[in-house]
Amino acid sequence: MNTPKPLTPPPARHAARWMGLGIGVLVVLSFATLELRWSEFLSAGAVRDMGRFAASFFPPETSSAFLKRTLDATLETLAMSLLGTLLAALGGIALALPASARGHENARPAAAARLLRLLTRGALNVLRSVPELVWASLLLIAAGLGPLPGTLALALHTTGVLGRLFAESIENAPSEPAFALRVRGIGAVRVFLFATLPQIWPQVIAYTLYRWENNIRAAAVLGVVGAGGLGQMLYYHLGLFQTHESCTVLAAMVALVALVDALSFATRRWLSR
Amino acid sequence: MLPTPAPQVASIARHDPALTSRWATVLLIAVLLWPLVVLTEFNPSVLFDARSLRSTGRFVASFLPPRSDAEFVWLLLHETWRTVAIATAGLTLAGLIAVPLALGASARLSISALARPMAAWPFALRSVLRATMVLLRSVPEVVWALLFVRVVGLGPTAGVIAIGITYGGMLGKVYAEILEASDPAPTQALLRNGSGRLQALLYGALPQCAAELVSYTVYRWECAIRASVVLGFVGAGGLGQMLDSSAKMFSGGEVSAILLVFIALVAASDRISAVLRRAMA
Numbered sequence: 001m002n003t004p005k006p007l008t009p010p011p012a013r014h015a016a017r018w019m020g021l022g023i024g025v026l027v028v029l030s031f032a033t034l035e036l037r038w039s040e041f042l043s044a045g046a047v048r049d050m051g052r053f054a055a056s057f058f059p060p061e062t063s064s065a066f067l068k069r070t071l072d073a074t075l076e077t078l079a080m081s082l083l084g085t086l087l088a089a090l091g092g093i094a095l096a097l098p099a100s101a102r103g104h105e106n107a108r109p110a111a112a113a114r115l116l117r118l119l120t121r122g123a124l125n126v127l128r129s130v131p132e133l134v135w136a137s138l139l140l141i142a143a144g145l146g147p148l149p150g151t152l153a154l155a156l157h158t159t160g161v162l163g164r165l166f167a168e169s170i171e172n173a174p175s176e177p178a179f180a181l182r183v184r185g186i187g188a189v190r191v192f193l194f195a196t197l198p199q200i201w202p203q204v205i206a207y208t209l210y211r212w213e214n215n216i217r218a219a220a221v222l223g224v225v226g227a228g229g230l231g232q233m234l235y236y237h238l239g240l241f242q243t244h245e246s247c248t249v250l251a252a253m254v255a256l257v258a259l260v261d262a263l264s265f266a267t268r269r270w271l272s273r
Numbered sequence: 274m275l276p277t278p279a280p281q282v283a284s285i286a287r288h289d290p291a292l293t294s295r296w297a298t299v300l301l302i303a304v305l306l307w308p309l310v311v312l313t314e315f316n317p318s319v320l321f322d323a324r325s326l327r328s329t330g331r332f333v334a335s336f337l338p339p340r341s342d343a344e345f346v347w348l349l350l351h352e353t354w355r356t357v358a359i360a361t362a363g364l365t366l367a368g369l370i371a372v373p374l375a376l377g378a379s380a381r382l383s384i385s386a387l388a389r390p391m392a393a394w395p396f397a398l399r400s401v402l403r404a405t406m407v408l409l410r411s412v413p414e415v416v417w418a419l420l421f422v423r424v425v426g427l428g429p430t431a432g433v434i435a436i437g438i439t440y441g442g443m444l445g446k447v448y449a450e451i452l453e454a455s456d457p458a459p460t461q462a463l464l465r466n467g468s469g470r471l472q473a474l475l476y477g478a479l480p481q482c483a484a485e486l487v488s489y490t491v492y493r494w495e496c497a498i499r500a501s502v503v504l505g506f507v508g509a510g511g512l513g514q515m516l517d518s519s520a521k522m523f524s525g526g527e528v529s530a531i532l533l534v535f536i537a538l539v540a541a542s543d544r545i546s547a548v549l550r551r552a553m554a
Contacts, residue, residue: 015552019549019552026361027361027362027365029358030357030358030359030361030362030365031358031362031365033354033355033358034355034358034359034362034429034430034433035428035429036362036429036430036433037425037426037428037430038430041424041425041430041434046424046425049424050424053420053423053424075312076312076313079308079309079312079313080313082309083306083309083310083313083315086306125536125540126536129499129535129536129539129540129543130532130535130536131499131502131503133415133503133506133513134502134503134506134513134516134532134535137506137516137517137520138520138528141328141329141332141520141523142320142325142328142329143319143320143325144319144325146314147312147313147314147315148313148314148315148316148317148319150313151313151315152317194289217413218413220413220416221413221415221416224415224419224506224507225506225517228313231415234416234419235419238419238420238423241423250412250416253412253413253416254411254412257411258411
């Protein structure tokens with residue numbers, strides 16, 4: 001008597017099982033190797049300490065001189081995020097052009113163009129994979145303390161992110177308008193301005209707004225390495241255990257982030273009418 | 274014979290009818306930009322003055338060669354693993370926070386909303402849960418880490434808790450949204466026929482959105498790795514802390530080695546996450 005072959009699970013489920021196993025091992029190893037001090041964190045004494053620490057933040061400091069300083073730092077943070085994002089949008093477009101495979105739809109691109117594309121893609125990847133805070137800490141050496149290294153750090157990281165997104169937009173845009181201009185002998189700059197840019201413009205705006213929302217969060221914390229704005233104030237006051245002042249700064253941070261989210265949402269609504 | 278329109282076409286092609294308004298917009302943006310430049314003390318010439326150029330040059334020149342003796346590489350590998358472990362443990366904690374919040378907040382599992390608008394109490398409870406998630410994620414993880422370093426001391430515990438809290442809020446929000454975007458018919462059919470909420474979730478909503486939920490979680494894991502490097506700068510251990518101390522000592526060889534490892538780590542997690550998400554789709 002021949003027994004029927006046992007059913008094998010479908011390949012997708014098979015893969016999911018291996019994936020689940022791998023994730024489980026990773027999680028267990030992570031908890032096992034980190035010297036986490038849960039007992040210290042969850043013991044009655046620690047909970048009491050934490051409660052006392054949290055309670056010490058209230059009431060927030062509201063003297064007018066301090067509020068003025070907080071407002072200045074808030075404006076500085078806002079300006080850093082705006083200028084950094086704008087610079088990044090310009091830099092992103094500038095790098096996206098050589099990084100995209102545009103203008104060579106029919107012929108194989110020349111070796112120089114391919115090399116340039118490879119190089120710009122590599123540069124965008126490096127810019128993108130180093131976080132803002134790391135850029136800021138490295139730029140401190142060249143630019144000194146203050147909002148300048150913060151702005152530049154935001155601009156560098158965001159250029160990497162936006163450049164890659166813009167390059168994809170350029171590659172996905174229909175190529176006929178650019179081709180129509182190019183065969184009439186119109187120069188590369190005008191082909192870009194009048195054929196490619198109008199097509200990718202909605203995406204450029206959408207991605208830039210989205211990064212602005214991210215950058216306001218990043219700008220708020222860049223100060224912990226000394227790059228200006230609210231983060232620097234928070235780091236300073238927390239370091240001195242001036243918790244009332246820290247509370248005011250934290251409130252300003254949360255309010256600023258909420259404000260920018262609302263503004264960005266409204267702009268997007270207004271643009272997509 | 275018709276007159277040829279060619280010269281006219283050429284003159285139209287040469288003239289951009291919207292030129293004035295385009296320049297006006299550029300000018301307006303420039304005027305609006307000026308206060309930003311003042312507020313951020315944006316003066317790139319600082320970068321090029323002789324003293325700063327000299328110190329930058331010395332620092333960058335010391336990048337080569339990256340430090341690669343066995344002791345340092347071993348330490349580097351150890352810290353890299355700690356970075357990954359902090360991200361993984363943090364994300365696990367975030368999942369533990371997010372799943373109950375998302376299940377509570379998702380209107381898809383509301384029984385009272387089946388026939389009529391949701392009753393007052395469930396609606397209030399869902400609003401409270403949503404507000405909790407907003408609160409958790411609106412404070413950046415670096416700030417949570419700064420606060421927890423004060424409580425639990427320097428080390429990975431603060432980093433894990435910070436990632437857990439911020440990402441718990443983010444994951445919870447997105448999980449709830451994914452559940453609510455699923456097709457309501459199966460879940461509602463189960464609920465109407467008397468199944469419990471958990472059964473309706475497991476057999477109605479989850480099969481539809483499991484892939485999307487997993488793929489978003491994997492994407493967040495990738496983000497958590499980047500975040501865990503940053504958290505090192507406030508004393509939560511891992512590559513960030515190492516980079517911070519090396520940069521403060523101006524030891525360029527160490528900085529460049531750490532940066533290289535870091536870029537490789539981000540690229541690898543990027544790739545792993547892309548492969549896993551493609552496999553799920």
